[in-house]
Amino acid sequence: MQAVSDEQLIQWVAQGDASCLGTLYERHHKGLYNYALRLTNNAAHSEDLVQELFLRLMKKASSFSNEASFKSWAFHILRNLTFDHLRQAKRQQTRTDADEVLAQELVDSRSAEQAAAGQQDVQLLERSLARLPLEQRDIIWLGRFEFADYQSLASALGCTPATARVRMHRAMKALTAVFELLNGVVSNV
Amino acid sequence: MSEQIDNDPTLMGDDPQRDLWQALERVAQVEPAQQLRQRVMDDIHQRSAHANGHRWLRRLLFAPQPALGMMLAAVFGIAIGLGVGRSGNHLDQRMASLETQLVAVNQQLLMSRLNAASPSERLAAALQAATLTEPDPVIAGALLERAATDAVPSVRSAAIAALGRNVNSEATSMQILRLLVRGESPIVQMAIVDLVLRHGDRQLLRALQEHVKATDIHPSLAGYVSDTIGEMEI
Numbered sequence: 001m002q003a004v005s006d007e008q009l010i011q012w013v014a015q016g017d018a019s020c021l022g023t024l025y026e027r028h029h030k031g032l033y034n035y036a037l038r039l040t041n042n043a044a045h046s047e048d049l050v051q052e053l054f055l056r057l058m059k060k061a062s063s064f065s066n067e068a069s070f071k072s073w074a075f076h077i078l079r080n081l082t083f084d085h086l087r088q089a090k091r092q093q094t095r096t097d098a099d100e101v102l103a104q105e106l107v108d109s110r111s112a113e114q115a116a117a118g119q120q121d122v123q124l125l126e127r128s129l130a131r132l133p134l135e136q137r138d139i140i141w142l143g144r145f146e147f148a149d150y151q152s153l154a155s156a157l158g159c160t161p162a163t164a165r166v167r168m169h170r171a172m173k174a175l176t177a178v179f180e181l182l183n184g185v186v187s188n189v
Numbered sequence: 190m191s192e193q194i195d196n197d198p199t200l201m202g203d204d205p206q207r208d209l210w211q212a213l214e215r216v217a218q219v220e221p222a223q224q225l226r227q228r229v230m231d232d233i234h235q236r237s238a239h240a241n242g243h244r245w246l247r248r249l250l251f252a253p254q255p256a257l258g259m260m261l262a263a264v265f266g267i268a269i270g271l272g273v274g275r276s277g278n279h280l281d282q283r284m285a286s287l288e289t290q291l292v293a294v295n296q297q298l299l300m301s302r303l304n305a306a307s308p309s310e311r312l313a314a315a316l317q318a319a320t321l322t323e324p325d326p327v328i329a330g331a332l333l334e335r336a337a338t339d340a341v342p343s344v345r346s347a348a349i350a351a352l353g354r355n356v357n358s359e360a361t362s363m364q365i366l367r368l369l370v371r372g373e374s375p376i377v378q379m380a381i382v383d384l385v386l387r388h389g390d391r392q393l394l395r396a397l398q399e400h401v402k403a404t405d406i407h408p409s410l411a412g413y414v415s416d417t418i419g420e421m422e423i
Contacts, residue, residue, distance in 0.1 A: 004376050004379075015309065015312075016312055016313065017312055019233070019316065021229075021233050025226065025229055029221060033219075033221040034219065037219070043221075046221070047224075047228070050221065051228050051232060054233065055232055055236065122217075126216055145213075147194070148193055149193050150197075151191030161192070165199075168194065172206050172209070176203075176206045179209060180205070
């Protein structure tokens with residue numbers, strides 16, 4: 001049971017009770033951290049981003065309006081922070097597109113313990129997800145783990161529900177294609 | 190009502206895509222490092238103390254009534270301290286005396302803020318009271334009064350939390366349990382339960398258990414109390 005809603009808590013933060021942010025942290029830190037981690041692929045940067053997010057929430061609490069849920073609002077701010085961070089770090093430039101390296105990684109990762117097909121599939125799926133463009137990883141992660149409907153997903157992304165739906169379809173198609181491609185690479189080595 | 194993503198026919202129409210969507214469920218989520226919690230909490234505390242510090246300065250310099258009272262109290266305390274300093278021969282005695290006076294001045298300032306007209310001022314005072322390391326019956330009395338009578342639930346809740354270990358005194362424990370009634374704000378009810386579970390001695394925990402059975406507080410909260418006390422094996 002959540003006796004007090006997230007929206008009520010952030011209103012109290014706006015009125016000066018910063019301690020309510022502690023409750024919001026306990027409720028949402030795991031989802032927020034995993035989202036940042038999925039986009040940055042870096043644990044230390046993801047922690048910094050979540051820390052920065054809570055400072056922003058404290059500063060911007062009075063600008064929260066009940067048009068969207070607190071959760072959508074928080075993810076939207078974290079999304080902007082993460083995209084800015086990635087732009088600055090130009091992390092995407094460091095991505096390698098050498099398929100041989102990837103294939104080798106996949107072969108190396110097939111240890112005896114991981115031979116079970118299911119586990120291998122999940123690993124492959126994670127690798128497929130990691131190879132998608134940032135915007136597609138972003139929408140798939142939010143849609144699969146954080147928001148159950150297009151309205152709240154759209155609020156987090158800052159677009160309309162119809163746009164979120166179209167983007168989600170494209171992203172899932174891309175994920176399926178990459179997964180099948182990598183699956184083929186693994187099967188042929 | 191907005192469309193559920195899981196029910197989207199275009200997303201789920203194609204078999205491999207649907208399987209992949211379902212397989213995503215198995216991708217593991219991890220807990221961040223424990224230090225992150227501490228970092229965020231430190232940040233919140235520092236920034237809010239900083240913000241309150243600015244407000245405090247503004248209030249002291251520009252607000253007419255309460256600030257003037259506080260300033261006079263501080264000047265009075267320092268003047269007494271200096272007076273004692275001149276007449277005493279031993280440095281230790283002077284220091285001890287000054288410390289006592291400082292405690293008294295701080296107590297007056299805190300009492301003044303706890304009774305301020307502004308809810309945010311009272312809330313800040315209750316949060317400050319929670320940081321006191323020594324039990325102070327005068328402050329505890331004022332906190333109890335805030336907890337019982339303040340019009341703002343967040344002030345009542347903060348005052349309850351600030352009581353800390355003072356809750357075990359007989360007068361406080363009886364009064365605090367009387368505040369736990371169904372009509373009270375949920376956040377205040379939770380603060381009372383949390384206070385007793387954290388700081389209550391065996392006797393108070395038993396009293397809480399009995400009180401919860403006898404009153405019709407929210408069933409979820411009653412269940413939480415019962416389970417937690419059950420786990421403690423008092």
